């Protein structure tokens with residue numbers, strides 16, 4: 657499953673942070689996920705709980721912040737939010753659009769117990 661691989665790599669990052677900073681307990685994990693990254697939040701949460709079990713992350717809240725897809729037209733330079741994966745420019749209908757955001761998938765921050 658796609659989400660398992662994602663959570664697995666997120667946990668590698670978390671474990672590294674825990675080791676580096678000697679973190680006794682993680683209270684909250686703040687994730688940023690771009691709308692272009694097709695991720696099912698429910699599945700992600702379920703996977704997260706499985707991975708967290710028995711670690712200092714167990715019981716931590718998973719906060720998912722969605723990042724909208726923003727495109728910029730290569731012809732007229734218009735910047736707009738891409739809806740329904742329709743990448744045509746809202747200004748000139750050109751379909752050559754550069755994606756400025758929306759592919760994010762990373763841990764923004766960890767809230768920990770000092």
Ligand SMILES: [Zn+2]
Pocket residue numbers: 729730731732733734745746747748749750
């Ligand atoms: Zn345009």
